[in-house]
Amino acid sequence: MTARSIDHRPPVETALVLHPVRSSGRGSASSQTPREPGLRLDEAVGLAQALDLEIRGAELIPLRAPSPATLFGKGKVAEIGERSRANAIDVVVVDDALTPIQQRNLERAWQVKVIDRTGLILEIFGRRARTREGRLQVELARLDYERSRLVKTWTHLERQRGGLGAMSGPGETQIETDRRLLTGRVAKLKRELSDVRRTRRLQRDARRRAPHPTIVLVGYTNAGKSTLFNRLTASKVEARDMLFATLDPTVRALRLPDGRPAMLSDTVGFISDLPHELVEAFRATLEAVREADVIVHVRDIAGADTDAQAQDVRKVLAELDAGAEAGQILIEAWNKIDLLAVEDQAVLVARARRTRAGEPDAFPVSAAGGAGMSELLQGLAERIDSGEPVEAMLSANDGEAMAWLYRHGRILTRDDEDDGAVRLSVRLDGQALGRFERLFPDALVKAAAE
Numbered sequence: 001m002t003a004r005s006i007d008h009r010p011p012v013e014t015a016l017v018l019h020p021v022r023s024s025g026r027g028s029a030s031s032q033t034p035r036e037p038g039l040r041l042d043e044a045v046g047l048a049q050a051l052d053l054e055i056r057g058a059e060l061i062p063l064r065a066p067s068p069a070t071l072f073g074k075g076k077v078a079e080i081g082e083r084s085r086a087n088a089i090d091v092v093v094v095d096d097a098l099t100p101i102q103q104r105n106l107e108r109a110w111q112v113k114v115i116d117r118t119g120l121i122l123e124i125f126g127r128r129a130r131t132r133e134g135r136l137q138v139e140l141a142r143l144d145y146e147r148s149r150l151v152k153t154w155t156h157l158e159r160q161r162g163g164l165g166a167m168s169g170p171g172e173t174q175i176e177t178d179r180r181l182l183t184g185r186v187a188k189l190k191r192e193l194s195d196v197r198r199t200r201r202l203q204r205d206a207r208r209r210a211p212h213p214t215i216v217l218v219g220y221t222n223a224g225k226s227t228l229f230n231r232l233t234a235s236k237v238e239a240r241d242m243l244f245a246t247l248d249p250t251v252r253a254l255r256l257p258d259g260r261p262a263m264l265s266d267t268v269g270f271i272s273d274l275p276h277e278l279v280e281a282f283r284a285t286l287e288a289v290r291e292a293d294v295i296v297h298v299r300d301i302a303g304a305d306t307d308a309q310a311q312d313v314r315k316v317l318a319e320l321d322a323g324a325e326a327g328q329i330l331i332e333a334w335n336k337i338d339l340l341a342v343e344d345q346a347v348l349v350a351r352a353r354r355t356r357a358g359e360p361d362a363f364p365v366s367a368a369g370g371a372g373m374s375e376l377l378q379g380l381a382e383r384i385d386s387g388e389p390v391e392a393m394l395s396a397n398d399g400e401a402m403a404w405l406y407r408h409g410r411i412l413t414r415d416d417e418d419d420g421a422v423r424l425s426v427r428l429d430g431q432a433l434g435r436f437e438r439l440f441p442d443a444l445v446k447a448a449a450e
């Protein structure tokens with residue numbers, strides 16, 4: 001933690017982070033990708049730190065038979081309770097999915113706030129959202145989560161009624177009312193969101209008419225997307241060693257090596273077990289991903305977890321109906337190579353050159369140090385070259401048309417005739433070609449023999 005001279009924020013809350021390790025071999029209740037539990041624990045600590053919690057302890061807890069009432073066994077519950085008291089813990093983070101009942105029972109047993117993985121991620125998103133759309137989306141996801149938990153609580157109570165007699169906690173009427181209130185708020189939020197989105201769609205349509213190709217950076221949280229974004233566009237988007245530093249997408253212009261402009265987007269990071277409420281809520285924001293001409297999957301290639309993280313990212317892309325599977329051009333930027341030993345860097349570079357059929361092309365880079373940037377940009381330019389080459393004959397006073405072609409196309413060859421006329425061979429995508437013909441009907445354009 002960095003020292004702050006004046007700090008007006010409320011006192012820091014202390015936390016204990018627990019990652020249950022299920023003996024069935026699966027890391028958590030819903031994860032598909034096997035991971036080293038220690039790395040999962042590190043990630044959970046990172047998430048808790050992203051909420052500015054002061055971590056007083058982090059531990060793997062073996063789970064042989066998960067208890068429906070408290071997840072952990074009786075002895076463990078008592079032991080953790082002891083430790084929470086001894087360390088003056090305010091929040092216990094359980095890096096797993098807790099049922100509402102488990103959450104409530106644990107809170108009672110430990111007399112602290114208990115938060116599970118989904119709750120933690122929702123909380124982080126809630127704090128980070130800056131734009132109106134981002135805030136509405138997170139709020140919607142949170143209400144959805146709360147509503148589903150109320151429903152679960154309620155059905156649970158239904159089942160229990162008669163058997164156990166007096167249950168503490170909210171009664172059925174209260175829950176019904178809460179649920180109706182939530183449903184009303186969800187409906188209202190959805191209306192507000194659709195208004196905001198309509199405006200954004202109009203803005204985007206206006207942008208889309210510009211024939212600039214679009215490139216979008218996606219990847220696991222903390223992979224270095226914003227750092228790469230800043231390097232490529234000379235911007236200063238916040239890039240920090242913090243999970244979910246970026247939430248709202250940012251778009252900037254970028255110049256490809258051949259001088260053509262493109263639009264680059266930085267996006268929210270993905271994470272394993274990303275709450276489905278959030279994927280749903282962010283679906284519209286992430287439309288940029290589905291509409292991109294090229295997707296760059298930024299990977300922390302130096303991280304021990306890199307393959308599992310890549311799997312998680314591909315899974316979220318599939319949920320968004322985006323990525324290579326969906327027919328989009330996708331390349332990988334293998335970031336943070338500076339963190340590898342020189343021999344390992346060489347191995348990686350060799351591996352990137354020999355990607356097998358069906359594997360995405362890979363570009364080893366260091367967004368922080370700058371290595372590999374020109375290769376990456378060149379790779380992008382090549383992939384964006386979907387346009388057909390055409391020949392344009394411009395007379396000496398067609399300066400405007402020529403400037404337009406330089407701006408929107410890729411000039412392949414240029415021949416200056418004696419009379420001042422210029423013959424350009426230029427690559428233009430279909431949309432740009434149509435625009436050029438409308439704007440400059442007198443310029444002579446024909447398909448070029450390549």
Ligand SMILES: Nc1nc2c(ncn2[C@@H]2O[C@H](COP(=O)(O)OP(=O)(O)OP(=O)(O)O)[C@@H](O)[C@H]2O)c(=O)[nH]1
Pocket residue numbers: 219220221222223224225226227228238239240241242243244245246247268269270335336337338339365366367368369
């Ligand atoms: N050593 C090294 N560190 C890097 C490199 N690229 C990024 N980082 C660091 O990795 C951390 C995360 O970088 P960000 O650019 O914020 O990552 P992000 O993918 O945008 O993360 P989120 O927005 O949280 O999803 C920061 O501390 C960066 O300085 C790199 O090439 N080498």
Ligand SMILES: [Mg+2]
Pocket residue numbers: 225226227238239245246267
């Ligand atoms: Mg970022």
